[in-house]
Amino acid sequence: MDQIAEGLGLRHEALKEGLGGEKSEYVLRINNFPPNPQPDATLGLPEHTDIVALALIVTNEVPGLQVFHEDHWFDVQYVPSSITVTVGDQILRLSNGKYKNVLHRVTVDKEKQRMSWPVFVDANPDVVIRPLPELITGDNPSMFKPIVCKDFKYRRLFKLPVD
Ligand SMILES: O=C(O)CCC(=O)C(=O)O
Numbered sequence: 001m002d003q004i005a006e007g008l009g010l011r012h013e014a015l016k017e018g019l020g021g022e023k024s025e026y027v028l029r030i031n032n033f034p035p036n037p038q039p040d041a042t043l044g045l046p047e048h049t050d051i052v053a054l055a056l057i058v059t060n061e062v063p064g065l066q067v068f069h070e071d072h073w074f075d076v077q078y079v080p081s082s083i084t085v086t087v088g089d090q091i092l093r094l095s096n097g098k099y100k101n102v103l104h105r106v107t108v109d110k111e112k113q114r115m116s117w118p119v120f121v122d123a124n125p126d127v128v129i130r131p132l133p134e135l136i137t138g139d140n141p142s143m144f145k146p147i148v149c150k151d152f153k154y155r156r157l158f159k160l161p162v163d
């Protein structure tokens with residue numbers, strides 16, 4: 001988080017503070033993708049962006065994560081002992097669009113079981129998610145309206161429009 005803040009030319013703590021500081025949350029999800037005899041006809045997870053700030057993803061040795069970039073789906077290589085970091089919707093909004101949320105999906109393997117353990121870095125539910133004031137200038141007006149985190153997540157989960 002500190003490095004991303006630095007990449008935006010901000011104080012190290014700026015992003016973490018924008019997520020609620022010590023009250024930001026870390027949630028571990030365990031995904032199990034059983035083998036599937038028809039891998040081309042099925043997805044483990046359909047395309048989505050994560051409604052959180054960041055995902056830190058650890059997987060077993062079976063590849064499957066794909067990210068969308070410039071009109072193509074790219075396989076994310078499995079690298080032993082590595083953590084894949086993806087940017088979610090909250091960082092998109094806090095960074096006023098400078099860091100893009102990653103559209104991704106998960107494919108299934110014909111023979112092997114895939115497992116993944118993403119840790120989601122999430123804002124405190126009561127924090128107002130808004131572009132950091134340091135990033136708003138005359139040339140860079142705010143691209144997103146402020147919204148309370150729990151309302152944002154509710155609207156995203158139920159596919160309601162969000163400004
Ligand atoms: O399994 C993966 O590599 C990613 C999982 C994922 O995108 C998710 O749980 O939101």
Ligand SMILES: [Fe+2]
Binds near residue numbers: 048
């Ligand atoms: Fe995801």
